[in-house]
Amino acid sequence: MTFKPAPWPRRLRSQEWYAGNGRDTIYHRGWMKNQGYPHDVFDGRPIIGILNTWSDLTPCNGHLRELAEKVKAGIWEAGGFPVEVPVFSASENTFRPTAMMFRNLAAMSIEEQMRGQPIDGAVLLVGCDKTTPSLLMAAASTDLPSIVVTGGPMLNGYFRGERVGSGTHLWKFSEAVKAGEMTQEEFLEAEESMSRSSGTCNTMGTASTMASIAEALGMALSGNAAIPAVDSRRRVMAQISGRRIVQMVKDDLKPSDIMTKQAFENAIRTNGAIGGSTNAVIHMLAIAGRVGVDLTLDDWDRCGRDVATIVNLMPSGRYLMEEFYYAGGLPVVLKRLGEGGQLHKDALTVSGQTIWDEVKDVRNWNEDVILPLEKALTLQGGIAVVRGNLAPQGAVLKPSAASAHLLKHRGRAVVFEDIDDYKERINDDALDIDETCVMVLKNCGPKGYPGMAEVGNMGLPPKVLKKGITDMVRISDARMSGTAYGTVVLHTSPEAAAGGPLAVVKTGDMIELDVEARRLHLDIPDEELAARLKAWAPNHEQVASGYLWLHQEHVEGADTGADLGFLKGCRGSAVGKDSH
Structure with a gap:
């Protein structure tokens, strides 16, 4: 690209405040001088x-x-x-x-x-x-x-001769504690090496x-x-x-x-x-x-x-x-x-x-x-965008951090309605789940959490970890920390709180993930999916005031950047009228 520099010297926008000797200019410039700036630094x-x-x-x-x-x-x-x-x-x-x-x-x-x-x-x-x-x-x-x-x-962090990556080892060590492979005391010792x-x-x-x-x-x-x-x-x-x-x-x-x-x-x-x-x-x-x-x-x-x-x-x-x-x-x-x-x-x-x-x-x-x-770690890195009846507007997965054997998988859904539901049930050995299942987390998107927290890489249930299993397919409308890993489908759009298909997934439904085919499918008849969506009503927290209300009212979907709609576009740097 060829760039042609603007002519110099020229009048800069800061001179709207500081150029000249009028009352308003002296008001702006004079107050700045109380920090000891000489007059000539305002010379353009x-x-x-x-x-x-x-x-x-x-x-x-x-x-x-x-x-x-x-x-x-x-x-x-x-x-x-x-x-x-x-x-x-x-x-x-x-x-x-x-x-x-x-x-x-x-x-x-x-x-x-x-x-x-x-x-x-x-x-x-x-x-x-x-x-x-x-x-x-x-x-x-x-x-x-x-x-x-x-x-x-x-x-770099180091713990007992091993490189410790901030975040990554937090997840790893936490799972090791739940699996009985690491003591809580060792976890606390490792904490000292994470941020040195x-x-x-x-x-x-x-x-x-x-x-x-x-x-x-x-x-x-x-x-x-x-x-x-x-x-x-x-x-x-x-x-x-x-x-x-x-x-x-x-x-x-x-x-x-x-x-x-x-x-x-x-x-x-x-x-x-x-x-x-x-x-x-x-x-x-x-x-x-x-x-x-x-x-x-x-x-x-x-x-x-x-x-x-x-x-x-x-x-x-x-x-x-x-x-x-x-x-x-x-x-x-x-x-x-x-x-x-x-x-x-x-x-x-x-x-x-x-x-x-x-x-x-x-x-x-x-x-x-x-x-x-x-x-190369993988010849097809990047971010995989999967779509289907479960994610009509798309969801994302990071292949380089996923398990190869899970990139094509069909499993029974185990559904958590929100992050609190997940936390209440995940450590219960009575939870009906094994490594073939697909963990589904709802109401954690831009509107639903609200704010779209980094909870998409749900920790596995201890009963699975104790079998030596370290990864399962996980699907949510949440985000995942960049330091995390696993076969995790994220940013599912539309999100559950906006009435997307994720909102009506039930425990026991079969879900198919095929990353190569870029497909994410809820295996129920179209008529049943339509009926469930018609009967759906929001059950996420809805805020009544303050910035959280503004955010929930105006935030757009993850598939377009989760920005507030009224902030999109360039508004320029024009100087407003001086009120003094």
Whole structure:
């Protein structure tokens, strides 16, 4: 793609606040001077907002205040004026009922912060998984020049000589305790090794996936995704990104110039190659909806189906993000995709260069971490989109994290009406279930939970675990943590709370899953399914007020990104009238 920079110098939007000597200008400028800024920083140089998702209650982002100082240094060096702006920060490991409930609220609030304040460009300082899509959605909605800087993954964990992947081993050890293979004391000992430095999950969970997606979309500088949080090179990346955003403002290089349909297709294929999280599906659909790109589940299946998973990281493989970075990181993966004809090489990036120019000369330093094609974890990675009478608008599954023998399966449904029903019954040895059954969880979608929590990877019943079984087919309208694994069908649309067919599945019904054929079928007559749907009435919690009410009333389905309908589309960055 050819990009033609805008003429420079020119009047910037921040000058609507600070240029001239009138009463309103002095009002805006004078108050800023109480922080000790000299008069000449208001002379028309780009004002860059560092949108910082630091919070003590977002532990993955706990080091971002220090990283922001390096961003500031880069902005000053390039002749810009940095202003740090704390923004809504939703942590998946602390927010209840789920951080996903607040992704849209964060995006809405940050969009208005960007639009309503005197900034010409933005550094999106992100980490924990919902912060990356929420800030990208906001940037897409305002279309101000923006660049992503992630906080980076934490260091590897180790327990008794074994690599410990954050999240992945939590699920593994928890199941081992239920199976009687690990004591509670050993579990508590292992806890100390799970999070041994600042940073996001060290597996290819949603945070690492979204960092990779941001880079593949062209919204971050090459190499940004994998640098460990505590590595000095992470601070260098922050500083040079600060320099770069100043030039982006001068050139008027905007998200809409970068996040094109080709860029999204690159990101979908990248997700397949890295064994990325199913959560990326929802987030990318939402981001595309904001920037005005027509992206659908069909694009996910079309672009990702024949992409081999070559990154050998948990939960699909054996290594962690540290090794991925030392092997060369995402640039190596992008080069492999380009060499295989699976990359739009001329897609533009925030560097001002094409994505191929950024990666064509990189090398792979460890072929056990970034695998050659003949040793791929799976030749058909990506995200499988299955449809049928149980999921007319689609459901998703991550083949690289699934069990091969379960990708084609027919089994008896064991139904849980909601997550509370599941928790009440799953540990009961009287539960009529075995490993051939299909576990079905309802009312956990965008409206139903509400918020669509990461409960789709339901733990197996202890009576099955004690037989040495580690996986069963599970189906829900919920999400699954990117750090989790298993043959888990997610995001079933329409969701149960919206009256989708999932709502009327009964224990004892037979369900057929055929991933190769992209089929998910409830084996009952069409007439019976229609009768059940006609008799259906909602039984999920319905909220009467507050943000939860707004969310439940306006959230769209997972198949289109679970955004609030009235937030879709780009609204621009026009400056409103000054009220002073």
